[in-house]
Amino acid sequence: MDHLVPLAEAWDSGASTWTAKEREAYANDLGDARALIAVSAASNRSKADQDLSTWQPPAKGYRCQYATDRVADKTRWGLCIDPTEEAALAETLSRCPDVPVEVTLAR
Numbered sequence: 001m002d003h004l005v006p007l008a009e010a011w012d013s014g015a016s017t018w019t020a021k022e023r024e025a026y027a028n029d030l031g032d033a034r035a036l037i038a039v040s041a042a043s044n045r046s047k048a049d050q051d052l053s054t055w056q057p058p059a060k061g062y063r064c065q066y067a068t069d070r071v072a073d074k075t076r077w078g079l080c081i082d083p084t085e086e087a088a089l090a091e092t093l094s095r096c097p098d099v100p101v102e103v104t105l106a107r
Contacts, residue, residue, distance in 0.1 A: 001036050003027070004066075004073050008049035013079035022107060026077055031106060034069040035076075053088035064096035075103045 005013070007027060015023055029035040047055050057066050067089055074081055081089065 001038060002047070004034055004037050004069055005077075005079065006047070006049040009051050010077070010079055013074065013081070015077070015079065025106065029077075029106065032073070032076055032104065034073055037069075051082070051085045051088075052092065053084040056088075056092065063092055067092045067096065068099070068101050072101050072103045076106045078105070078107055 003010070007015075010026060015026060018026070052067060052070060056063050071081075071089065073079075
């Protein structure tokens, strides 16, 4: 299992200001099926703690889902998206179907 938004990326995106209890809730989030994903060990190693501007899934058919899930997870937890990641998201999502994304806020 892997965090869709890696813990180090979450830290850099705002989790550094959270309480220990909030960080624990994020790390163990079972309230949204998108938060934790099943990945191979090789995929986990290649992604490490990168954001979307430096890593995308090798399976091109999964990139739209990955990008929308990532936005949903960051929105759910109130994490920021830096300008470089925003540009990568915009480029990826420009090639995706326009579908609504539902988010339940965690905090």
